[in-house]
Amino acid sequence: MEKEENILYFVTRNTYKFHEISILFEVANINYTLKQSKVMPTEIQANNIKDVALFKLNSIKGQIHTSYFIEDAGFFVDTPLNGFPGVYSSYVMKTIGNEGILNLIDNFNEAQAHFTSVIALYFKPLDKNYYFEGNVYGKISKTIRGSSGFGFDPIFLPDAHPNKTFAELTTKEKNRISHRGIAWNKFIKFLRENK
Numbered sequence: 001m002e003k004e005e006n007i008l009y010f011v012t013r014n015t016y017k018f019h020e021i022s023i024l025f026e027v028a029n030i031n032y033t034l035k036q037s038k039v040m041p042t043e044i045q046a047n048n049i050k051d052v053a054l055f056k057l058n059s060i061k062g063q064i065h066t067s068y069f070i071e072d073a074g075f076f077v078d079t080p081l082n083g084f085p086g087v088y089s090s091y092v093m094k095t096i097g098n099e100g101i102l103n104l105i106d107n108f109n110e111a112q113a114h115f116t117s118v119i120a121l122y123f124k125p126l127d128k129n130y131y132f133e134g135n136v137y138g139k140i141s142k143t144i145r146g147s148s149g150f151g152f153d154p155i156f157l158p159d160a161h162p163n164k165t166f167a168e169l170t171t172k173e174k175n176r177i178s179h180r181g182i183a184w185n186k187f188i189k190f191l192r193e194n195k
Contacts, residue, residue, distance in 0.1 A: 009037040009068035016150040028188045053120035069121040075152040079112040098155045111140040117179035119187045134182025
């Protein structure tokens with residue numbers, strides 16, 4: 001039977017996110033077993049992703065009896081949409097989707113965007129919360145392209161691969177450069193240093 005301190009729960013109902021994180025977890029080769037928890041955290045509307053992530057983390061304290069984390073991400077069209085949809089990314093994806101975002105942009109040559117990911121961790125051995133942030137910058141594709149990934153991936157052209165959307169990259173390629181991958185590397189470094 002596994003020791004409780006060797007189990008790490010990723011609290012998410014998003015199977016795509018869990019798949020991406022599972023691949024990163026396997027590559028990291030750390031002494032934890034990753035499990036998915038579908039406990040439902042309370043979500044608030046706030047001005048930044050960190051506040052949303054930490055609120056969600058605290059809202060389920062006591063429901064999981066070992067270390068656990070949540071990951072929250074947002075897609076920000078910096079130019080011309082002043083950061084929209086940002087913290088409202090999930091709602092905007094469900095309502096107007098990628099096509100709706102593309103319809104709001106006139107000049108794709110000047111359009112700039114970024115993804116932000118925040119991993120918020122409750123680390124039971126120290127009884128404290130920690131957070132790890134990653135950002136990736138790029139442009140907006142004029143058309144929806146690719147079948148991998150999820151969310152706004154089919155319209156985001158990362159600076160590291162300017163001719164491919166996130167949805168045209170393999171999961172491994174995306175993880176090497178993505179906001180989630182950057183936050184994850186910081187997260188793994190913390191786990192290694194505190195084992």
